[in-house]
Amino acid sequence: MGFPKGRRLVAAVVAALTCVGLVGVVVYRVLAPAEVVTPATAALPPVADPEPKVVARLPVAPLIVDGRFRVYAATRQVYADSPVDGRSRNTPYWSYRRWPAQVSGVVANGTTVLSRWSDGKLVALDALTGEVAWQADGPEPTEGWTSRRTGADAVWDPPxxxxxxxxxxxxxxxxxxxxxxxxxxxxxxxxxxxxxxxxxxxxxxxxxxxxxxxxxxxxxxxxxxxxxxxxxxxxxxxxxxxxxxxxxxxxxxxxxxxxxxxxxxxxxxxxxxxxxxxxxxxxxxxAPALDPVGAELDGERVVTVTDNGAVARSVRTGEELWRRGDLPTGTRILAVQPGRVHLLTPMRGLITLDPSTGAEHSRFALAAGRDGVGWAPGRAYAQDGYLAVERLKEPVAPDADDSRYFLTPEAVVLAAT
Structure with missing residues (x-):
């Protein structure tokens, strides 16, 4: 004997409501705000001291932290790998994820990695462990993730x-x-x-x-x-x-x-x-010595590069301090960091000079694997004796998609200088 019609209707309604409730639970568990911290479990890596050369070819832009880690950003993740001079990107040493917020920018200072998110949240991570040190609510950024594939905009110059x-x-x-x-x-x-x-x-x-x-x-x-x-x-x-x-x-x-x-x-x-x-x-x-576009300042010295070579002048008096005329025509300043000026030659040679004396720290081809030297420099970053640069296809097409814009899927080259 079946249920009376009214009871069958009630049972059907209860079953439907139960299904809706279960679906709601699943949807909530999938879409609800979440934070996933995956701290370090391996031993602390040593500080690297590689010889001057290209050390890695990477798909994403790194921050160099404490001479031990490379820190990266993705749309909803901040993570680190090691060693800092590893030839390719490795399994994360630690990782931090949030959902549904997006990464707006990441900076590193000492052993603290600070991320800003699209909902205004600031999250400070201990770079040695990946653990959350603190969180705070700041003003929301205009947009969330805005970087191209390498994430360079988010980590090298976060808005x-x-x-x-x-x-x-x-x-x-x-x-x-x-x-x-x-x-x-x-x-x-x-x-x-x-x-x-x-x-x-x-x-x-x-x-x-x-x-x-x-x-x-x-x-x-x-x-x-x-x-x-x-x-x-x-x-x-x-x-x-x-x-x-x-x-x-x-x-x-x-x-x-x-x-x-x-x-x-x-x-x-x-x-x-x-x-x-x-x-x-x-x-x-x-400071007239700083007038030319491209002139860089290190301490009391201003370094400029022209077709006649590199020259350093006193930022206060303009007096010439040193000059080098042995640079290929078309050499330009690619990036600077305290105590180092990185020059790029037309054949993609990297020359690193001491801005106080003009002496050469290192000189080598900024080439990785069989990628060649037929590329244009994009964003560049220099820190702790390292230099990283995006490599773009020539002619550069800023409005093209990433497959046309970047030279290869591993578009970032990292060098120890």
Missing amino acids: GLLTARDAAGSTVVVVSGAERLNAFALADGRELWTVAVDSSCRSDVGTTSAGQFVAVDRCAEPVVEFRDLATGEPADRWRPPGATAELGATLVGCAAVRTNCRGLRTTGADGDATRGWLVGGKAPRP
Whole structure:
């Protein structure tokens, strides 16, 4: 005997609701916000000391951390591998994932790896273990993951994310969003200050070695704004002579990308000329040796490269300090780091010079495997004696998809210099 019609209907409704509930549980478990920490289990790798040469060909852009690790970013993951001079990307030493947020940018300072996410979350990881050191809520970035396949934009020049030392020597994290600018202590994630800003008419520049955060503010009259990193208070609103609404600024002489910098180069002022300045005092001081686009600052020396060779001058007096005329025509500065200037020749040779003397640290072909030298340099990064560079297909097609834009699937070459 079957169930009466009414009871059959109730049973069917209960069964349907049960199925919907089970599906809901599955959907929630799949799509709910999640955090997955996979800490290190292997022994701490030693600090590498490779001879000068190309050491690796990689599919993604690395950050060099503590001389032991390479740290990478993906859309929803930050991870590390070792050894730092391994020939290819290896199984992660540690990994950190979040869902559904996306990585916006990653920076490294000492043994702390700091990631910023599309929901505004800041996550600090211990680079030695991969464990979460702290988390904080910052302003949301305009977008989440915006990098191309290599992730270079996210790790080598992350938008709206900087670390620097304040005047007292403490390391500060500065995070900018559409409507506010926040600073946090790198040591423990404490919020130090917050300032309302309008990002539609201003742009971040970087930080100075004197403990100031620099931005170009075009909201009223165009000025270069300096803020105290420890307090967020404006230290100066400086207008270069002849500044126009197209005022722009670039920091040079930095310890890392746009971090702890000693020089500034302005555009959009005084006609079409570029002007170099020393920063860190009460007001920027003219430094004509820094005027040429491409001039780089290391300590008290400005290094430039022309068809006549490389020359170093005093940043304060312009006096010539050394000159090298043995460089191939067409050589250019590819990247700099404290104590090293990396030059790229037309045949993709890498020459690394000591900026204090002009002496050669190393010279070798920036070639890996059978990839050849028929490529154009993309983004480049230099840290702790290493140099990494994206290799692009010639002619460069910025709007092409990644398979046309990059030379090979392993588009990043890493060299010890």
